[in-house]
Every structure is written in structure tokens, then in C-alpha cells.
């Protein structure tokens with residue numbers, strides 16, 4: 001991101017708008033290069049506040065300020081915190097099974113999918129094989145797919161039926177989807193209608 005970004009629809013289907021990099025207009029989105037921004041000439045962090053938040057002793061802060069090395073201290077201390085606590089994951093895959101399935105069925109993919117590595121990290125971290133993983137905002141159900149791959153049971157809740165329907169692609173062969181398309185000329189409207197179970 002050092003050279004900025006181009007506001008356009010990505011091959012992955014994500015629509016990156018021209019407000020993406022503007023924190024004022026980002027609607028709660030976190031800048032992708034938050035941690036790298038300390039390198040930017042425009043960024044003027046309050047090193048003392050950052051170091052106080054990281055529980056650096058006041059005497060050390062005073063000494064660093066006196067010797068004009070606050071920025072070096074912040075870089076050393078905070079890079080440890082950041083590398084320990086931040087997952088940096090790309091979300092740019094454009095040739096996944098799910099996307100291929102959506103293209104095959106001629107339906108829009110879910111617009112805000114997570115990269116696979118995100119649920120994978122937390123499922124491995126927080127559960128054991130045989131446990132049940134619940135995602136109450138399942139979207140395209142990458143959580144369920146990863147949970148199943150990692151031998152967990154899973155439950156997926158999703159408000160929008162169209163996302164729930166197409167999430168089933170994650171558990172189907174492309175050939176199976178092609179066959180359904182050929183058989184059902186009415187398109188995807190009735191595809192895999194999901195009825196509540198007992």
C-alpha cells in the first residue's frame with residue numbers, strides 16, 4: 001500500500017471505493033496499513049501517549065525524551081506489541097472454489113467475505129477437533145467450510161437467504177452446480193431452498 005491503491009472492483013469481487021483510505025469517511029473500516037503508517041512522513045504520532053499506553057515506566061520515558069530518542073524507543077517497543085497482536089491477512093484471492101462456483105451459477109458472490117486464514121486462526125486457537133463452531137453472521141460461511149476442514153462441527157446463522165443459499169457452494173463440486181444449472185433453467189431463485197428444521 002506504500003504507493004496507494006486504485007479504487008476499482010477487484011478480481012476477488014471486492015469493491016474498493018475512493019474513500020477506502022480516508023479514515024474520516026471509512027465508516028469504521030480500519031486502514032489496511034495502520035501499522036505501517038508510522039513510516040509515513042505525514043504521520044505524527046504522540047509517542048509519549050503510545051508508550052504510556054504500552055506501560056513504559058515514566059522514568060524511561062523521561063530519559064528517552066531528554067535524549068531525543070522517543071521515536072526509536074516507540075519503534076522498538078511497539079513493533080513487539082504489533083507483531084505479537086496483529087494478523088496481517090491479504091483478501092485478494094480471485095480463483096477460489098467459491099468464486100468459481102458463483103461464476104458457474106451466474107450469481108453475485110458475497111460482497112464482504114473474510115480470507116480463509118482468519119477463521120482458521122481462531123478455530124485452531126480456540127477449539128479442538130470434534131468441537132462445534134458457531135458463526136452468527138455467517139455470510140458465505142467460510143467459517144463453516146474451514147471448521148469442517150479442521151474436523152469441527154459447525155452452525156451458521158445468516159440473515160439474508162441469498163447468502164445462505166450460495167454458501168452451500170462451499171460444500172459442492174463445480175460439476176454438481178453445473179448439472180443443477182443445466183437441469184433448472186429458471187436460474188438460481190429456487191436453488192437449494194432452505195427450510196427450517198426441527
Ligand SMILES: C[S@@+](CC[C@H](N)C(=O)[O-])C[C@H]1O[C@@H](n2cnc3c(N)ncnc32)[C@H](O)[C@@H]1O
Nearest residue numbers: 112113114137138139140141142157158159160
Ligand atoms: C461481514 S459479513 C460476514 C462474512 C463472512 N465472514 C464471510 O466470510 O463470508 C456479515 C454478515 O452478517 C449478516 N447479518 C447481519 N445482521 C445479521 C443478523 N442479525 N443475523 C444474522 N446475520 C446477520 C449479513 O447479512 C452479512 O452477510
